Structure formats: structure tokens, C-alpha cells
Amino acid sequence: MSDESVSGNRYDFRTIEAKWQQRWEEADLFRVDYDPNKPKFYGLDFFPYPSGAGISVGHCRNYVPLDVVCRLKGMQGYNVLRPMGWDAFGQPAENEAIKRGRNPREMVTDYAANYRRQFKIVGMSYDWSREINSSHPDYYRWTQWFFLLLHKRGLAYRSDTPINWCPSCKTGLANEEVVAGRCWRCNSVVEKRPLPQWYFRITAYGDRLISGLDTIQWPEGIKTQQREWIGRSEGAEVDFAVIGHDAALRVFTTRPDTLWGATFMVMAPEHPLVAQITTPENAVAVQEYTERAQRSTEIERQATDRTKTGVFTGAYANNPVNGEPIPIYIADYVLMGYGTGAIMAVPAHDQRDFEFAKKYSLPIVMVYQSAPEQTAESLEEALPAGGAMALGPFAGEPNSKETVRKVIKWIEEQGTGKGVVNFRLRDWLISRQRYWGAPIPIIHCPNCGAVPVPEDQLPVLLPDVEKYQPTGTGESPLAGIPEFVNTTCPECGSPAKRETDTMGGFACSSWYFLRFADPHNSERAFDPELANYWLPVDLYVGGAEHAVMHLLYARFWTKVMHDAGLVPFDEPFQRLRNQGMLLAYTAGRRVTKDEAGDGEEVDTNEPLEDWKVLKPEEKASLPEDQWVWKWVKMSKSMGNVVTPDEISERLGADTLRLYSLFVAPFEETVQWSDKGIEGAYRFVNRVWRLWTELRPHYSADWRSGTVATGDTERKLRRKLHQTIRKVGDDIENFRFNTGVAALMEFTNELSAFRNELSHQTPTAEQVTLISEILETLTLLLAPITPHLSDEFWELLGKEGYTRNCAYPTFDPAAAAEESIVIVVQVNGKLRERIEVAPDTATAEIERLALACEKVQAELTTKQVRKVITVPGKLVNIVVG
């Protein structure tokens, strides 16, 4: 059956790859089942949402390497869970559906089918029996169940603080979904809107989300990003009595030790106390300022180089440590969302307060002084560190963390405040005013308030609608469907209304990794025994852009599940690796000045760039000498996508897999080039030719044959076993590029051996060696080029699939070097190389080194000062 492919010296990859993909599918080769007697390995890709463009060769930079690791682990005897499913709910899918004018349900099904087809083309070893789709009721029923679990545990609540609102997607966004003041999906400038919304109390897990990072093997950069995003800071809350009101203004400060220098206070414009304490003569100015602050975007408000602005409320508070009356201002540099939304201002020791005090001529009092001549008047900027306390009961104490601790203890004793920990992390806004998501399982009853939908009434089905476009009114399209909205209260039976917001897509992806352990369970989200066996995920692979979104949310849900006794672990992903980006060389053009100033051409929502990708019609009209080429991320919107389909058709899936690994280190950003992949193609063909030329000499019972004794043969077999040692090790450590290089090196040596052999009939010893090589090389390549390897395996007359074979292990004796080269240096400069047996004594090596001609030449004018010998490596002779 394979006669054709053998007879030509060119590898017929199209036939061979299609053949094996079909056979794997028929044999259900990648199906995996629970087996408590086997060690498990769970390798998981980030949950993809299937986009219309399908996968590009860029996506192969994460899917291929994990596939290689999983296939290797399988050959090493692990029970390998390698599932795939679709993150089908949420903004990315819905925006695409709206753009295409398609029903999202049908569209996602089509797109997923295309992804599945592409994954099969590149030989992915997914267990498709576990495929899940987060937009199916079978799945989102359990997403809703988890919502109720969080609700039951007091971790889901409704609040009407102003939210981040994307005017283009017409929905609220979580803090993590606002990237530099813009929507993560459409890049529009985010606004603030007052809307009652559901939140998950992720801040309650702030400490554990930080400490858990120490227990997992993730890239340090991602851990740092999470730590900084969570932003834990220790300090104190202190109450300032507002003069003339029965109210206290509570502030959070990390520097309670500077209380004696607090000369005014600042509230966020949105602070609830503002209306109450503002005096009539200041009311107009305060209201104007508040309105202006609300109109301004996050970007404007957070620009750090802006001069500080604010207005006086007319009210005063008493500084609790000295009773001094100090004025209360409002200013937009104080944020309602952090701490208590109000601060005590210590201009002497905080730069922001300093700038504000200078602008509004407010008094500056120094708490810490470095020298007697240093005065508040002489300050040109705030002094956050250094000096000793110059006033108050702690006079003389140094400016240190220890002093801060002492002061916190003291104010607790005085009853004016208490030590607290604050997080920069905000609670997770989960409501979306959108159609395409899991409905929030809550019923609003006029008598009972927000009542959870009883578990036995789940799922709350997402109804089919004709118009699924977001309304922009602050309500989801579901609000316009009376049959959905109107229901009865589960508690009192009176008429009630369903919550019409849906959950953001990150809810679905916060537990999908558990569903893969037990994907078809209709009784519960997952069986604990199955989850305990498969989880946590051993190796998780995906892009670094999810550092503070999915990766933080999933950790939070897992900790909640752990606390609820559902799972024994509280970190879902043991080992994480982020692949590098893939860039494509893309034709664009300069954005002209006219254009930039012209609101019609440039969307004001887009960040101002001086380069734009050429649209297809512009490529025809714009002369080529005006094209400006740039390396940009391969993506559909840039029109620069190379698909695995076209590469597989032209050069083969095995070539694509090999090149994806070889092109650069795994984490590195790569510039896609068609030239480079030709080299991978040549290598695969070279292996094919070499292997098929040697195959006639194959003897299946080579293991009982004579081991090669000739120099050439011993050397080749040594290289083979050194290659076995290196390749498996490199794959497990994500050094795929050097692993492939090792296989290339071996192939080069094998090629030289073949040339030497020429047309002679090989000796019995050579037959044994050739046979060992034919088998071993096939299995070493199997995780990387599985189609080629299975074809080889069949050509050797073997049954079955390489995926089920044991991965080769190396023989240390065969891999050991027979002689080693010792480098001889004089004053650190290379002068000579000497070859010795590996067990040569140090003294003997030194003697040989000193006897070298070049060393002797140096010694005619100089003396030996020192000799350093590193066994097995070098001798460095220091002369002078």
C-alpha cells in the first residue's frame, strides 16, 4: 500500500498525513479514561473562542508544543488528558456575530467545526469525546450553579457604584477588561455609568491570591503582574469628625505616622458625604466640579501629568491627633473605588498632596525632618522618606515601617482608627448588558428582594431572540422579552422579574478545566473523584495577555471551590508557560497629517498611530514605493494571516509542526518567514530519504544481534544515545528548538554514515546498528512528526501507533564519550587542544598541557604563576 511513497525519493506527505489522521480517528487513539492505576498528565491549552478566521500558524506556537509534550508523556506511560472545547459565550463571539449579522449560536457552531477541522489537519491529539461548549445549556447550567455557590457564600452581591461602560459594546466591563482606559475588545474609550450591577467579591481572596503564587510554577513575570494588580498595601483607617455634622470622614492611609502633618482632606467627587457636608455658598462650584469629573473619561482622569484640580466644600474636620480644624476639598485625583474614597492630605510627605497644597496655598507641616534648617517653606517637593519625627508623641522616631506599626498600635488604643489591609484589586463586575452569556440566575421579587433561582430550576435558559444586539439602555436584550422576564418568586410565589443581565464570558472560563475531567455529567458540575484524579492541570499553555484576567479569575473560583469542599487543591494550574507572539511582515501606509486631523477618516476612538495597514483595495491603488512595511502581530484584522491549512497543503503538517518548534525559543516573539520553513521541509524529506534507503537492511530481531565494534559504528551509536538523552529532556523543559537541532545533528551524522556505506552490503554489526537507528529515530520523531513516524512504523512491519509505544531510553554506556578534548589556555587565551581518555588523572593532564609546544614557547620569556585544571574541561596556565 505504501509502495508509491517508498519508490519515489520524495515524501508524499499529503497521502500519508490524511491516511494517519483518518486511522487515528477510526481507532479513537486519543480517547482517555479514568484509570487510578496509571499516573495522569493533564495538558491544557487556554480555552479558545472560535473566531471566524480560524487558527493561523501563529496559534500553532502554543498548540503544537503542548501537543508534542502530551504525546511524549503518553509514550512515557502517563494517562494523558488533552481536551479541547470552546469559550463560546461572551463579547468576542458576540461582537463577531453582530458584525456578520449572524445568530451567535449558529455562528459559534460553524466556527468551532472549522477549528476542529484545522486541529485535525495539524495532527493534534485531542480527545474529542470531551469537547465542551460553554454556550450549551448542559454547560452553562453549571456556570449558573457556581454563581449561586458564590452567592450562597456571600461572594456575589449587587451594588450601584459607577461602573466602567463601553459605549461601543454597550455593556459594563470588569476592571481587568479595561486596558489603559479602553475596552479590551473594541478599544473604545471607557466611560463611567451609574448602574446597579452584580459583583464577585474577589477582593476577599486578595491575600490568598498573592500567597498562592509561591506554590505554583509560573513565569515570574506573570506572577509579578498578578501581585502588582492585586496591590496589597498595609495601613490604617482613621476617622476625622466633620465639624458641625454628626458624621465622620473615614480615610485610608498607609502613612498614619504622618497624621500630625495632615493639613487638609480630599474626597472623591462621587463620595456620598459630599452633598451632606458642602456649605450652601460652595454648592454651585462643588456641583459643577462633580459633573465635570463624571463627564471626563478614565483616560483623562488618570493622566498623571495633569495638574491637580479641586474645590473647597466649605466644611472642616478635626484632625484626631491634635484637634486642629482642617478644610475638606473634593478633587478627582482621589478615586472613589480605592480605600474609603477620601484621604487625609499630608503635603510635606506626599508629592500629590504637595502639588495640591501649592496650587491652593494650603499649609504644609513637616512631620519628619532630616536637618534643623529644613523647613516647610523651603520644600520644593514632598519628602516621602528619611528624617526623624519632629513633633507629636513619637518625636525622635525614624521614618520607618517600624514607626508606622507603632503609630497604628497607638491610634487603635486611642480609638481613632485601626490597622487595615487594602487592595488595589477591585471586586469583579460580572453583569453584562448583553445577550450572549449565561443568564444570571436571580429573580427580583418586590417582597423578597433578589432571590436566587433554586438549583433544581437550573438552567435558566437563554431564550432565542430575533434581536440580540445590545440596546445601550443599560438593559440587556433579554429585558425586552416578557416571557423570559416575568416569573414568580421562588420564595413567596408572587409575580416577580428575572434578572436580565448575563454573566461575562470569564465566568465560563473560570471552571472549564474541571468540566473536562467529567464533561457529560448531568447530575453535577463534575464528579469529585474524577476531578481529584485529573486535576490540577499539570501544564497550562497560552498567551501572556491573560495575566490578570482569566488567570486571576480562575484561581479565585478554584479557591472558592476549595473552601466549599468541592476540590482538595486551591491552585488550578501547576505549571504555566506563555508562548511568544508571531509577527508577520505587513504592508501599510503612513497616516498623513491631514488625515489625522480629519475626524472622518480616523476614528477618534483609535489611538493615534502614524501607520495603518493597507486595505486590499488600497494595495491596488497605492503605488508600491509608498508602502511602508512593518512587523505586526499576525491577525485577521491585519490581513496578514498564514493558515496551517495552506502550509499543510504545500509542505505538510509534520513540516509545520517541526518548524513551529525549531523557529525560535518557545517564549520568544517570532517573525514569520516562508524561507525558514523550507529548511524544516528539507529536513523532513532528508529523513524520509535516509530512512527509506536504510530500511531494506532492517532486521526486526536486532536486539539479539551483535553490537557494533567498529570506530564509525561505535561513534554513530554514541551519537544516537546522546540524542535520545537530549531530545526527551529538551521537550520536557520547553527547549524544543535545541531538541530539534539535536535530531538534525544526528541525521547529519547518519547521512555521512550512509554515504560511507555506499552500495556495499552492510555487515551483521551494521545491520544491528541500522535497525536500532530505524526504530529509535522513528520513536524520537513521533511526538514531533507523528504522521511520518506512524508511516515508518508501518513500513517496519509493526502493528499499531507510535503514540502507544514506549519512548526510547538511552544506554549510559553507549552514550559515554571515549575521549575528551581538553582546552589548554595561557592567561585565559586558547592555545591548544589535547585529546585524552575521560579518566585521565588531573596531574597527567597538567603535565600534557605544560608540555604543549605553544605553552613552552610562552615559557621561554615568562614563568608559570598558577595552573588551574578543570577536570574534563580545560587547563588554564597563568604566566607572568
Place this chain on the structure above:
RNA sequence: GCCCAGGUGGUGAAAUGGCAAACACGCUAGAUUCAGGUUCUAGUGCUCGCAAGGGCUUGGAGGUUCAACUCCUCUCCUGGGCACCA
């Protein structure tokens, strides 16, 4: 401004204290071929030299060391993240 990751031949890169440039692309020459492509062989960091051979070289400047791409200090550049968080 702060944090993280980088900077090595014409190009992608390798080497994590011990021979800088493995492997591959590209290029040069030769063989095969009517020719092109393929394949095979040899060469290919820079530089001086007819040669033998020598010198130089990992963004830059210092330092530690017998020895530094690798460790330390400062600095420049590129990419990514965060950015008035009290």
C-alpha cells in the same frame, strides 16, 4: 515615573562561570542536470597576511574572577505590562 523581558554573524539562533557562533536560513564554489529546481560535497563572524599564522568580537562603560554572552554596578536602546491606588 515604576515593574518585567530582551539586545550575540548578512538572518532565526546556540552556549547560564570554562573552546562564542551548535542547528538552520541565506550566500559562494564544485558535482549531478539540456536548463531551472532538487539533491550531494566543500566553504562562510570581522580583520591583518601570498601563506603559515596573528589580532579583534556577544548594545556601551566600569567591576569581580585564573577565566564573563553568563555574576555585580552604572548607562543606552527595543518590546510588554502598570500608572494620581493615598
